[in-house]
Amino acid sequence: MTAPGSAVESLRIVVADDQASVREGLVVLLDLLPDIEVVGSAANGEEAIRVVADKRPDAILLDLRMPVLDGIETTRRLVREYPRVAVVVLTTYADDVSVLAALREGARSYLTKDADRTHIAHALRSAAAGLTVLDPAVHAALVACATAGTRKPPAQPPDGLTQREAEILSMIARGMTNPGIAAELYLTTHTVKSHINRIFAKTGSPDRAAAIRYARDHDLT
Numbered sequence: 001m002t003a004p005g006s007a008v009e010s011l012r013i014v015v016a017d018d019q020a021s022v023r024e025g026l027v028v029l030l031d032l033l034p035d036i037e038v039v040g041s042a043a044n045g046e047e048a049i050r051v052v053a054d055k056r057p058d059a060i061l062l063d064l065r066m067p068v069l070d071g072i073e074t075t076r077r078l079v080r081e082y083p084r085v086a087v088v089v090l091t092t093y094a095d096d097v098s099v100l101a102a103l104r105e106g107a108r109s110y111l112t113k114d115a116d117r118t119h120i121a122h123a124l125r126s127a128a129a130g131l132t133v134l135d136p137a138v139h140a141a142l143v144a145c146a147t148a149g150t151r152k153p154p155a156q157p158p159d160g161l162t163q164r165e166a167e168i169l170s171m172i173a174r175g176m177t178n179p180g181i182a183a184e185l186y187l188t189t190h191t192v193k194s195h196i197n198r199i200f201a202k203t204g205s206p207d208r209a210a211a212i213r214y215a216r217d218h219d220l221t
C-alpha cells in the first residue's frame with residue numbers, strides 16, 4: 001500500500017510456490033525491497049486463485065509446477081478472471097517445455113528460480129506495466145522449442161497412428177505435459193488424454209515411458 005506522503009506506490013505482490021522454503025524465501029526477499037509489498041502467498045494453484053481474489057494484487061509470482069492446479073491452468077484462470085493481475089511465471093529449468101504454453105495462456109514474464117531479486121523485481125514491475133521480460137536462458141529455450149514445434153510427423157505414421165496421434169506422440173517424446181500439449185494444439189486436456197489412450201493401444205505402450213521409446217525407435221521425436 002502507499003504510505004502517506006509517499007511519492008511511489010508500492011507494487012502489491014502474491015507469491016505462489018508449493019515448496020515452503022522457496023515460497024518463504026521469495027516473500028522475505030521481495031519484502032526487503034522498499035517499493036514492493038507481498039500481500040499474500042499460496043502453496044498451490046487453487047489457493048493462488050483464492051488469494052488473488054481476496055487481495056487483488058498488481059502481480060503474482062507463480063511457480064509453474066504446483067499440485068492441485070498447475071501453473072498453466074492457474075495462469076489461464078487468472079488471466080480470464082483477473083485480467084488486471086500480471087502473471088510472472090517461475091520455473092526451475094530454463095528449457096522447461098511448458099514455457100510456450102504458459103506464455104500463450106497470458107503469462108507476461110518468465111524467469112528461472114536462480115534469478116536474483118533485482119531481476120525478479122524488474123520482471124514484476126514490467127509485467128504490472130504491461131511489458132514482457134524473459135530470462136535470457138528462457139528466451140533461448142523459447143527459440144529452440146518454437147523451432148522444434150515446426151517439425152512434422154512422417155507422411156504415413158506407423159501402426160495405424162493418425163497424423164494427430166503421431167504429432168502428440170512426438171510432443172510426449174519431447175517431454176511435454178498433457179496441459180502443455182493441449183495448449184499448444186488448442187485442445188482440451190480430455191481430448192489429449194483420449195488421443196494418448198489410442199496412441200498407447202496402437203503402439204502397445206503400457207505407459208508414457210514405453211511410448212517415448214516407441215517414438216524414438218520410429219523417428220517420431
